[in-house]
Amino acid sequence: MHTSAISNHAGEIRDFIIANFLFGEAGSLQNNTSFIGDGIIDSTGILELVMFLENTYGIKVQPEEMLPENFDSVNRLAVFLTLKSSKVAAAERGFRV
Amino acid sequence: MSINRQPQTYFPMSQRFFSSDLLKLDCAQEADRIGAMLRESVFHRFKKKGLVVAFSGGVDSSVVGALAVRALGKERVFGLLLPERDSASETPGLSRLVVEHFGIQYAHEDITPILKVAGCYRRRDEAIRHRVPDYDSDCKCKIILPPVVDSDQYRVFKLVVQYPDGRQTETCLDLTAYLGIVAASNFKQRTRKMLEYYHADRLNYAVSGTPNRLEYDQGFFVKLGDGAADVKPIAHLYKTQVYQMAAFLQLPEVI
Numbered sequence: 600m601h602t603s604a605i606s607n608h609a610g611e612i613r614d615f616i617i618a619n620f621l622f623g624e625a626g627s628l629q630n631n632t633s634f635i636g637d638g639i640i641d642s643t644g645i646l647e648l649v650m651f652l653e654n655t656y657g658i659k660v661q662p663e664e665m666l667p668e669n670f671d672s673v674n675r676l677a678v679f680l681t682l683k684s685s686k687v688a689a690a691e692r693g694f695r696v
Numbered sequence: 697m698s699i700n701r702q703p704q705t706y707f708p709m710s711q712r713f714f715s716s717d718l719l720k721l722d723c724a725q726e727a728d729r730i731g732a733m734l735r736e737s738v739f740h741r742f743k744k745k746g747l748v749v750a751f752s753g754g755v756d757s758s759v760v761g762a763l764a765v766r767a768l769g770k771e772r773v774f775g776l777l778l779p780e781r782d783s784a785s786e787t788p789g790l791s792r793l794v795v796e797h798f799g800i801q802y803a804h805e806d807i808t809p810i811l812k813v814a815g816c817y818r819r820r821d822e823a824i825r826h827r828v829p830d831y832d833s834d835c836k837c838k839i840i841l842p843p844v845v846d847s848d849q850y851r852v853f854k855l856v857v858q859y860p861d862g863r864q865t866e867t868c869l870d871l872t873a874y875l876g877i878v879a880a881s882n883f884k885q886r887t888r889k890m891l892e893y894y895h896a897d898r899l900n901y902a903v904s905g906t907p908n909r910l911e912y913d914q915g916f917f918v919k920l921g922d923g924a925a926d927v928k929p930i931a932h933l934y935k936t937q938v939y940q941m942a943a944f945l946q947l948p949e950v951i
Contacts (some may be wrong), residue, residue: 646871657714663841665850677701 601681609677620644627659630673645670650670652676658683721938723944726937730929731767737902737927738768744902746772747927748892749908751802753790755951756930757906757944763929763946764904765798774899775802778888779812790951803895807887816883821918827855827867839869840878865876885921900927909934 609630619627620639634640640648648670649660669679684687738744746768749761764773775795781789788804795802811817817833824831831837836858841851853869855877869877889903896903905925907917912931917923930938942951 626902642850643871643875644854646869646874652873661850662854663847665852667850668847668848670850 601678601685602682605677606683608656608680609673611655612676612680613673616640618648628673630677632672634671635667635670648676655656656680656684658687700762700796706848715836716793716936719934721937721942722793723931723939726839726933727763727941727944728895730763734914734929742902742926744896744900744926746774746901747904748774748776748890748899748901749821749898749904749906750776750778750892751794752906753787753951755947756908757791757792757934757940758951759941760904760906760929760948761798761800762947763792763941765800772797772802773798773800774895774901775800776888776892776895777802777804778807778891779804779806780806781808793948794917794951804814805891807884807891810837810887811883814883814887816880816887819883820936822876823880824855824857826876827858827869827873831857840866846860848925882918885918889924896926896944904929905931907931908938931934931935 613628616634616639617623617628620634621628629640632639634644645665649665650679652658652660660683664679664683668675670676734747738747747764749757749764751757751761761773761775768870775798777788777790777791777795779791792804809946821833824837837855837858838948840856841853842849842850855867855869855873857867858866859865892903895901903924903926905922905928907922907926907928909932911917930941933941
């Protein structure tokens with residue numbers, strides 16, 4: 600159900616990572632490459648990722664959601680973002696009924 | 697220059713596995729080794745007459761001061777007390793206690809005026825208001841990190857604000873606020889280092905840094921602030937070992 604949304608988000612996230620952390624050079628970045636493990640992002644970079652998600656997609660990332668399983672690769676981030684956005688959209692629809 | 701990374705530790709044959717005993721120091725031997733390094737570096741490599749040490753009232757700077765006095769003589773160690781508006785209230789008293797315990801010459805220079813002119817406090821408060829709009833100069837604040845062992849989540853800095861009426865709030869720092877607060881706060885360490893080198897230059901002394909091994913290894917210092925020095929005598933010692941040295945050097949218990 601979320602497959603196309605995840606795929607779209609993955610593309611946008613990948614573009615952001617390449618532009619802001621790899622300075623235009625994708626190199627060997629795969630969508631399952633570990634950001635922290637491969638030294639692509641440091642702790643300040645995590646804050647930059649959070650700011651990107653919140654400003655671009657209108658979500659609010661909670662401290663307890665800042666986990667490697669949510670943030671440490673393009674794929675993980677895309678899944679987290681898609682599920683988070685779905686929950687936000689569902690909550691908004693609920694208020695409108 | 698930092699001393700060679702391997703202090704002389706002793707562990708018996710029966711304990712060749714990882715344990716806290718690995719951190720046990722032969723303090724007398726290590727103090728002698730550090731002292732020899734200080735004399736070689738300060739007198740012979742740098743051709744300087746002594747060492748400037750800034751004292752915060754904490755155990756790291758106190759151990760460095762004690763090692764310097766032991767190695768070079770108290771007449772060749774100059775102490776600096778460099779508090780500012782936000783320093784803990786006990787800092788001036790503790791640091792004065794230490795320099796008087798050593799019997800060294802020292803200067804007390806409050807760096808608050810310099811920081812005000814540089815806009816340190818104003819810039820920091822502006823960065824804080826990015827996240828806490830009602831923060832003003834009557835409030836107090838500190839930055840904290842959650843414990844590393846409680847969960848897998850990335851440890852993100854939080855700002856704790858205490859209002860004049862005693863209320864406290866806790867807010868996660870976003871990128872803009874975090875970088876702004878760090879950049880403004882770094883004025884403090886760089887101003888201190890500027891004064892350390894002023895006194896070192898006028899006395900023809902070298903400047904000592906006081907980082908311990910964790911701070912040095914993890915980069916927990918301000919570049920060209922407390923990260924700058926001519927010698928760093930305890931940069932190879934873990935905090936546990938620094939406390940062992942403090943006991944061996946018979947520092948005041950309160951330190």
